[in-house]
Amino acid sequence: MSAQATSRQLILDRVRSASGSARGNGDAYAGLPRNYIRKGSLGAEARLGLMIERLREYDAEVVECAPRELPAAIAAQLTRSGRHSFVAPAGLPAEWRAAGFDWKIDSGLATGEIEAAEGVVTAAFCGVADSGTIVLHHTAQEGRRIATLLPDFHLCILFASQVVETLPEYFSRCEQAPPLVTWISGPSATADIEMTRIKGVHGPRFLAVILVRDQI
Amino acid sequence: MSHAASHAVLDPVFAQPFPQAALPVLRNPQLRKNVAHAIDVIQAKRAKLVAEKTDWKELRDAASEIRAHALENLGEYLEQFETNCTAAGGTVHWARDAAEARRIIADILRQENAKEVIKIKTMTSTEIQLNPALEALGVSVYETDLAEIILQLGGDEPSHIVVPALHVNRSQVREIFARRMGIKDLSDDPHALTAAARNYLRQKFLTIPTAIGGANFLIAETGAVAVVESEGNGRMCLTLPRTMITLAGIEKVLPRLADLEVMLQVLARSATGERMNPYTSLWTGVTAGDGPQSFHVVLLDNGRSPMLRHKVERQTLKCIRCAACINACPVYRQTGGHAYGSVYPGPIGAILTPQLMHLEHAQSLPYASSLCGACYEVCPVKINIPEVLIELRAQVTDRERKEAERFFDPLYLGLRAANLIFSRAWLFTMAQWWGRLGLRFFTRKDGWIHSLPGVGGRWTMTRDLRGLPDQTFRQWWAARAKEAR
Secondary structure (H helix, E strand, C coil): CCCHHHHHHHHHHHHHCCCCCCCCCCCHHHCCCCCCCCCCCCHHHHHHHHHHHHHHCCCCEEEEHHHHHHEEEEEEEEHCCCCCEEEEECCCHHHCCCCCCCCEECCCCCCHHHHHCEEEEEEEEEEEHHEEEECCCCCCCCCCHHHHCCCCEEEEEHHHHHEEHHHHHHHHHCCCCCEEEEEEEEEEEECCCCCCCCCCCCCCCCCCCEECCCCC | CCCCCCCCCCCCCCCCCCHHHHHHHHHHHHHHHHHHHHHHHHHCCCCCCCHHHCCHHHHHHHHHHHHEEEEEHHHHHHHHHHHHHHCCEEEEEEEEHHHHHHHHHHHHHCCCCCCCCEEEECCCHCCCCCCHHHHHHEEEECCCCCCHHHHHHCCCCCCCCCCCCCCHHHHHHHHHHHHHHCCCCCCCCCHHHHHHHHHHHHHHHHHHHEECCCCCCCECCCCEEEEEEEEHHHHHHHHCCCCEEEEEEEHHHHHCHHHHHHHHHHHHHEEEHCCCEEEEEEEEECCCCCCCCCEEEEECCCCCCCHCCCHHHHHHHCCCCCCCHHHHHHHHHHHHCHHCCCCCCCHHHHHHHHHHCCCCCCCHHCCCCCCCCHHHEEEEEEEEHHHHHHHHHHHHHHHCCCCCCCHHHHHHHHHHHHHHHHCCCHHHHHHHHHHHHHHCCCCCCCCCCCEEECCHHHHCCCCCEEEECCCCCCHHHHHHHHCCC
16 A cells, blocks of 8 residues: 555544544534524615625725616726726627727636736626625636736626625525635735735735626 | 844744743733734724624534534545545545655655745644745745745744734834845835735746645535635635645535535634635636646644544634634733744644644643633634643643652642541631641731742742731631621
């Protein structure tokens, strides 16, 4: 046996002999107490209001629009950002790529090309109002992880129907376990020096959100 | 002014006993001020955000039970994690101790021909002394968490597990960065210092193809790994390199993905007083076209498995490293983290370190507590730290007891005498009488005893003792009963 196989067996043996017999654990797991809040109590408007409030507390810029106004709202936000070159995930709807800006479509862009871009526009999987969290599953619309990491400005399109109140509600929306997830709660930050909160260390320093009022 | 303290690498094997190790800090007002300030800020934020959570108690119950359940079935969940992570393209390694973990990581780096690595903050890597081992092999290690950069460039060691450089203030950071990054006109404004770190690291993130990090959670159900952070350095290390190596203690497993709905809610609130930390990343093995295409997990035992044996000690492994107990501890507040001689300071360190050392070192740590219970009260997974401390104190005492020489041991003789006296009323009354008579010689006019000889001097060395009153309670009670009649 290789050293690795020996260590594996040794550790598992130690663990098993220490914690008792290796019995089925399904029933025990099902019996764990889960009396915390698993479903929010806010109405639709209050839920969206909370999401917007939390995002603004993180200094994210938030605007709202109707579904048909979305392309115009995107163009307005990009203009306001003062930036010109943007990364678009491969699956981003074509009508979201506002005219008059440089778009690099990420079907395997090199790191350097993404680093050179000034911003990125993506969709999202979910928004959690309680903590103002945006959840990305990095699908073709939401972009590879690198696309929402290197550019300094992230414009995220979030639909009202994607906003839940509590974190457990997000998990119950995951029908299959997503292999990649990034939970974003405000722009990157540090408080390592005298607990002074500084925005923008390595990730995007500017986060803007368009909340699209689709059906809720 | 250099803060690069004279203490060596944090290693419980060579650390001084806690009371001695704490002395330099107690004599350093700047350090104590830095620690107290940071602790006050986090504590206030935590208290506010825990109070707003109406289901905090229920979340805490669930978090505690999920962690306890994971540990009770650890073997099964570890195997599940291994199977699922491997199926997703990851490679799982098992390390029985620190030396084996270092060897495994060194082997991977050799295969990758890696001369440089970028690192996400991982206390587990400090536990196994990874950086010095890699440097000795000629690998340059770049820490990427702001606090870790401050420590690495300053030749310092972490004093806290969440904010490791909380003992360093802005002017000290300015001095370290100016000197080590060669920046002439650097101000001590935290914005400028953070920007300096960003510039220092950007090229490293973009060019160094190998990263090492820790794990906050391993998900048995899917084989995924989760990392919780604030700055984005973690995301950089998890996304840009070709190869990612995760070092994780075997206790980090959660049964299912959805258990994060509890853990993420309690972790950020407890750790930094935020509703949610800015970035949490989860990945499962290797994803084609996105992130590192080679992924290794090193599962580390290093003294953990024996802790599973008994229910009291097993609680230690429920820890999710939020540091709420450290921030709440009145002892830590005075001594800071270095006094604990281990990467894990504070109450959790006082129970974790001695057990990782199989009680062969760090025996003074279970005594580094007043047993006030503040740590238990704030712990999001309900580790009864005072209970574990008392159990470990008993074990330390058992180890130190020398059966054959016990009749020469004043403590043993004293306790035997006390046992005898307390079990007989007439002996107790007599002992009180003698004691009062004896102490009268040492009681000053102000009614206080300022110094005692012999063993008693250990008490009066740091505080005065009130002289015994003229009447004992039992005398007063008897007199009162007589009067009533």
